[in-house]
Amino acid sequence: MGFFKNLSLQQLWQGAAATFLRYPLALLSAFTGTAAAMWLTELDYDQRQHHLYLGKLILVCALGLILFFTLELLVRRYRLSLRGRVLLRVLGLALLVLYYWFLPEELLDEHWLRFLMLALALHLAASYVMFFHVPGETAFWQFNKALFLRILTSGLYAAVLYLGLIVALLAVDNLFAVQVDGETYTQLWFFMVGVFNTWFFLAGVPADVQLLEVSPTYPRGLKVFTQFVLLPLVTLYLVILYAYFGKIVVEWAWPEGWVSVLVLCFSVVGILSLLLIHPIRFEEGNTWMRTFSKWFYRALFPLVILLALAIWRRVAEYGITEERYIVMVLAIWLFATALYFLFSRHKHIKFIPITLSLVALLAAYGPLNAFQVSQWSQVYRLEKLLEQNRVLVNGKVQRQHSKVSEAVEREVSSITDYLARHQDLEVLQPWFAVDLQEAFAAAAAPDGNRWQRSYAARDTVLHLMGLEYRTSLTTPDEQYFYFSTQPYDGAEVVHDIKGYTYALEFGLRSFEGGVDQREYQVGKAPLLISMKEDATTLYFQFEQETLSLDLLPLIKKLGAKGQDRISPEKMTFVLKGKDVQLKVVLAELSGRQKKQKYAVQSLLADVFVAPGP
Structure with missing residues (x-):
């Protein structure tokens, strides 16, 4: 009963209102972006083509949320006047308007990657903007610890509440026969993430920097998480990577490209662990933490070399792409970070978010950005x-x-x-x-x-250029083919069913030494569709007769032209029997050619059935 006595809806309302007044533009950005995402779920493909601005609006609102949050931190830290607050907010709005204005209607991969790098830079900036002129690192660490725990808490609350509401909707749907559209579940997820999670997180952001200077008791749960989860993971990654490093030295071989992922994971988890144990690494009884802090950056040097070799091999063979550029830049940043913490006298942990945010910003918009290079x-x-x-x-x-x-x-x-x-x-x-x-x-x-x-x-x-398009899967001895009637945008193909009584969709796969088949009931008669060992012929077996479709002429004809997207008319076949007539429309057809032998590996098709002449 004590819980219900202490629970006050008025207090909840007042707390929510106070949070809104502290971060009005940040929350308005969250509300607008969530509304745009929810609206987008209501539109079909054709409608979305007339509302492309919604995608742009979602990106702008996502950036606006973290941008206005960061600006409000500056307002509170330096106690700006009303005029200063207004000017800062107007500047933020102007930047977002410009960002929206320069985004094209159809977003490319480049725009999404730039958005992610800019969002990373803004998130990192929020961690340090209040502490440029704050001596010491206690307040900086306490503030970011509070943000870290608040993120975990708000995410947990949002996930649990979402799952609970989903169960409630399913209960209403099944018990009371009240139809709940599938979009409702997606919209509910957007609301929980965009509105509830954001509002709950902002309500717990520390406000007073001076109070953060006081060093409270270190959270026991955080210590357990770091000591018994993160540090063992880092140790495991370290053992695997050094074993692999020894292997390539002994074999004198180039490292595999995938090793860069493991090196980056090791670096991220290791640096996060160092940041979490920073205040208590020298306390009595934390010998393991002191050892880890002392040797982590030393252990990082050979792995940075391994990372550089792996990415250099890929660049030498295939040139630079945005993904390889990012890995290269991160390798340089890791090397510089290791040097700083090994040889600098100060070793400020603020170095990590400040330099990484600058790297992200320059990679997105600098003169030698990822896209230009x-x-x-x-x-x-x-x-x-x-x-x-x-x-x-x-x-x-x-x-x-x-x-x-x-x-x-x-x-x-x-x-x-x-x-x-x-x-x-x-x-x-x-x-x-x-x-x-x-x-x-x-x-x-x-x-x-x-x-x-x-x-x-x-x-x-x-x-x-007088050349043909060839996919990267093609080799001199073995070539792969793929043909589809589906448009690149994923829009559905509409078929004319005039004159046919039944329609069905089926898919088949071939495998060596086996037969793939599907059985359907067409009216009162069974239909068995199969692809036998030759893997180029389809068989349609009724009780009274069997019709076949040889796909080899089609594959040779289309393969010679190097096509991948085909008009439905070229993939449509009419098979006539004594008692039945079929129209087969291939939607997708893929397989391989080795020397002069062809094999269909998978296909998807629509079949229309009518009584024969």
């Missing part, structure tokens, strides 16, 4: 490839040239595909006599989306 690298690779194969002579593409190898065509295809997806093919204009923008516009469908436009641009450039 990646473009330069890939264009340089393409230029050298074309020059070596006499496709590019004296800075101009020669469409008539000697035949190039399939390996070169695959590499050129990979680079042009990358540049097309990033809308960077226009930088190749000096190599061509024709206007590339006009050529791209002529090749693309008038109502095509950005994926269709990028693929049309890629194929146009390859055509002007």
Whole structure:
């Protein structure tokens, strides 16, 4: 009963209102972004194409939430006047408006990655903006410890409440036959994450820096978590990585690219552990923590070298991409961080978030940002490839040239595909006599989306080079093919069913030495669909007769043209029997060719059944 006596709805309301007054623009950003996300779930694909601004609005609101939170921390730390607060908020709004204005309607991978780097920089800035002129690190550590625990608590509350409400909705749906749309569950998740979680988190943010200078008792749960969860994980990663390091030294081989992921995980978990144990590492009884703090950065040096070798090998073979750029920059930052904590006299832990936020900001918008450097690298690779194969002579593409190898065509295809997806093919204009923008516009469908436009641009450039598009899966001995009638945007294909009584969808997979089959009931008669060992012929077995569809001529015809997206008409077949007629529309067809032998590995198709003539 004591719990209910202490529970006051008025106190809850007053606390929520006070939080809103402290962070009004941050919460308004959360409300707006959540509303936009919930609205987006109500729209189908065609409607979303007319509301592309919603995606932009969600990104802007997500940035606005952390930006206004950071600005409010500055307001409270330096006790700005009303005029100062207004000017700071207006500046924040202006920056968000500019960000929204320069975002295109159709967001590319580049814009999402820039958003993530900018969001990381803002999150890190929120951890240190109040402590530039605060001597010592007690307040800084206490503030970030409070944020860390508040994030975990708010996430736990939001998840539990969401699961509870989901069960309640399911109960209403099943017990009272009240239909609950599937979108409702998604919208509820957006509300819990965007509104409840944000509001709950902001309500627990420490306000007074001076009070944070007082060092309270270190949370026992945090110590247990760090000592018995994080530190053993770091030790395990360290053992695995040093064992692998010894293996490549003995074998004198290049490290695998995947090792970079493990090195970064080790670094992140290790640095987080160091930050969490920072205040108590020298206390009596914490010998293990002191040892870890002393040797972590020393142990990091060989692993940074391992990371650099792994990424350098990938860059030497395939050039720089945004992902490789980020790994390279993180390797440099880890090396600089290790040097700082080993040789600096001060060893301020504020060094970590300050420098990492600057790295993220420069990687997104600096003069040598990830996107510009990646473009330069890939264009340089393409230029050298074309020059070596006499496709590019004296800075101009020669469409008539000697035949190039399939390996070169695959590499050129990979680079042009990358540049097309990033809308960077226009930088190749000096190599061509024709206007590339006009050529791209002529090749693309008038109502095509950005994926269709990028693929049309890629194929146009390859055509002007006198080359064919070849996927990276293709090898001289074995080639893979994939054909689909599905548009790049994922829109559904509508079929004409006039004259047919039944319709069904099926999928089959082939495997060596086996038969895949599906059985259906068509009216009162059974239908068995199978693909036998030859893996290129479909069989439709009724009680009275069996019809077959040989896919080999189609595969050879389409494969010779190097196509992947096919019009439904080219993938439609009518099979006529004595007592039944079928129309088969292949939606997806994939497989492999080894030498002159073809095999279908999987297919998806629609079948329409009608009585025979």
